[in-house]
Amino acid sequence: MGAKQKERVMARCTKRSAEIHHKRRDGGNGLDNAQALCVKCHQETDTYGAPGKSPPDFDEATKAQAHRQARNQCECTSTRGCH
Numbered sequence: 001m002g003a004k005q006k007e008r009v010m011a012r013c014t015k016r017s018a019e020i021h022h023k024r025r026d027g028g029n030g031l032d033n034a035q036a037l038c039v040k041c042h043q044e045t046d047t048y049g050a051p052g053k054s055p056p057d058f059d060e061a062t063k064a065q066a067h068r069q070a071r072n073q074c075e076c077t078s079t080r081g082c083h
Contacts, residue, residue: 013038013040013041013074013076014073014074015038015040015041015073015074016038016072016073016074017036017037017038017067017070017072017073017074017075018037018038018039018042019036019037019038019039019042020034020035020036020037020058020062020063020066020067021034021035021036021037021042021045021048022034022035022047022055022058023035025047025052025053025054025055026055027055028055029055029056029057029058029059029062030062031062031065031066031069034058034062034063034065034066035066035070035075036066036067036069036070036072036073036074036075037074037075037076038074038076041074041076
């Protein structure tokens with residue numbers, strides 16, 4: 001792994017996930033559209049708080065499964081150092 005690539009990996013969020021984000025507003029409420037994020041990373045998504053219809057909340061089983069799948073870690077893909 002090169003130095004720049006290693007730097008990008010290290011900059012990713014390492015916080016625990018607290019919220020489940022809809023990857024696409026029109027993507028439904030299945031696990032394939034769920035992304036576990038910490039509160040700050042969720043607030044920094046393009047659609048958080050944006051005008052328009054918000055999708056319905058994920059059910060509790062999908063939330064729990066998304067957290068388990070992410071090992072309760074933020075799945076943020078940002079490499080700009082969000083914290």
